[in-house]
Amino acid sequence: MGISYSEPEKLTGFLVFLLWMFAITYKSGQIIMNxxxxxxxxxxxxxxxxxxxxxxVVKILKRGYFPPGNYKAQTIQDFYICKE
Incomplete structure (x- = not known):
């Protein structure tokens, strides 16, 4: 199955599938698998x-590089999320 802009039904279906997968992984707490x-x-x-x-020892989700230092983080289930 290929996806192209000339077939908007397939593209729309693919986007719905991606959103559905994100919702499942988010609700199950398996955000890292996304x-x-x-x-x-x-x-x-x-x-x-x-x-x-x-x-x-914890798992931390951070955008970009994570050098040693002091950070503020938010915990979601068993993961910590750091912002810049």
Missing amino acids: PLLLIFGWNLYEANIQINGVSR
Whole structure:
């Protein structure tokens, strides 16, 4: 099956499929499996963090490079998401 601009039904069907897959992966908590995040430059890192004096190893989703330092992050399920 090929997709071209001359067949808008196939293109629309493909876009609906991608949105459906994103919804499934998002609802299941498997955001990291979503290839669209990779396309838009998001990477998954494993980091040692310290919260209230307790150290732990967590998975962090961040756009671009992730050098060592202090960051503010939001937790969603078992993942931390850092913004610039």
